Amino acid sequence: MVLVDVGAQAVFWSAGMLGAAPTEPGAPAAIHARVLEAFRDWPNPVPAMLAATDPHAIIERPLVDRPPLTRWSVGRVTLLGDAAHPMVPALGQGANTAFEDAVELAHCLTTAPSIEGALTTYEAGRLPRTQVIQARSATQGSRAYDPDSERYLRGVAEQAQIGQDAFEQWLYGYRPGAVR
Ligand SMILES: Cc1cc2nc3c(=O)[nH]c(=O)nc-3n(C[C@H](O)[C@H](O)[C@H](O)COP(=O)(O)OP(=O)(O)OC[C@H]3O[C@@H](n4cnc5c(N)ncnc54)[C@H](O)[C@@H]3O)c2cc1C
Structure with a gap:
């Protein structure tokens, strides 16, 4: 529960x-x-505040993630942001990692000899890092994956x-475009 005086x-x-x-x-x-x-059993002011909220002002959405992917690119097509590494917002890193992807991808596209080569370098640089952030977000967000994913995720x-x-x-401390 997050309360912000606006x-x-x-x-x-x-x-x-x-x-x-x-x-x-x-x-x-x-x-x-x-x-x-x-939230009935939570201490006040939470229940009172919820009771006083206009129902039409409440936005309810499911937060959906999935275990990390092992590849993002096929030929000249790749993924970035949530499409590549959706994560629950427990660490507030979803948009941050999307920006990192964009900077890294732009760097790879301007330095690699081919698009395919750029995407391979981009994926190799970004995938391990975002897997760790996804896994830590999942742990902090109390997410549990199925047993097969747990095995894969162990490392x-x-x-x-x-x-x-x-x-x-x-x-x-990460500097996208400067790693490798
Ligand atoms: C409650 C909550 C809190 C969060 N807090 C933080 C935070 O504090 N810090 C942080 O870094 N991140 C946070 N995030 C995560 C962040 O919002 C996402 O990681 C980020 O928006 C992902 O950006 P994206 O561009 O990859 O995807 P999106 O923002 O989902 O953008 C994808 C876009 O593509 C559009 N689209 C989909 N299909 C099509 C189609 N077929 N044709 C055309 N357009 C299409 C969608 O409408 C959407 O606009 C939070 C997320 C949630 C839900």
């Missing part, structure tokens, strides 16, 4: 909960009732479990 006596709130499967957005009254029920997940300071240094 001034003019208004508060922005955002709340997340784990669900078994994505649900289609429902009617405002139904969404409001579901949120009230989910990445171990790398993603380094201490917070070391992780942040690794995360924020």
Whole structure:
């Protein structure tokens, strides 16, 4: 639950909960009732604030991710951003990594002798890093993948479990276009 005082006596709130499967957005009254029920036992001001919220002001969306891919490119086509590495927003890195992809891809396209070569270099540089960020986001977002993915993810997940300071240094010390 995140509460932000946005001034003019208004508060922005955002709340997340784990669900078994994505649900289609429902009617405002139904969404409001579901949120009230989910946070009923929380300490005030949370229940009171939720009760005071206009149901039509609530936006409910499923957050959907998937285990990391092992490749992004085929021939002269590649992926970047969420299409390449969707992650739950537990670390706030989805857009950041999309920007990193863009800078790295532009760098590769201007320095490689061919488009295919540029995409190979781009993918080799970006995929391992974003796998770790995806895995750490999943862990922090309390996401669980199916057993096959868990096996595949084990190596990445171990790398993603380094201490917070070391992780942040690794995360924020990155310079796209300068790595390799
Ligand atoms: C609640 C929440 C909080 C977040 N907080 C953060 C944060 O603090 N920091 C951070 O870095 N990231 C955050 N993110 C993640 C960030 O929003 C995404 O990672 C980022 O928007 C991905 O950018 P993208 O361009 O790859 O994809 P998108 O933003 O999804 O853009 C894809 C675009 O393609 C369009 N499109 C789809 N199909 C077609 C089609 N067939 N033809 C034409 N257009 C099409 C879509 O409409 C969309 O506009 C958050 C995400 C959520 C949900």
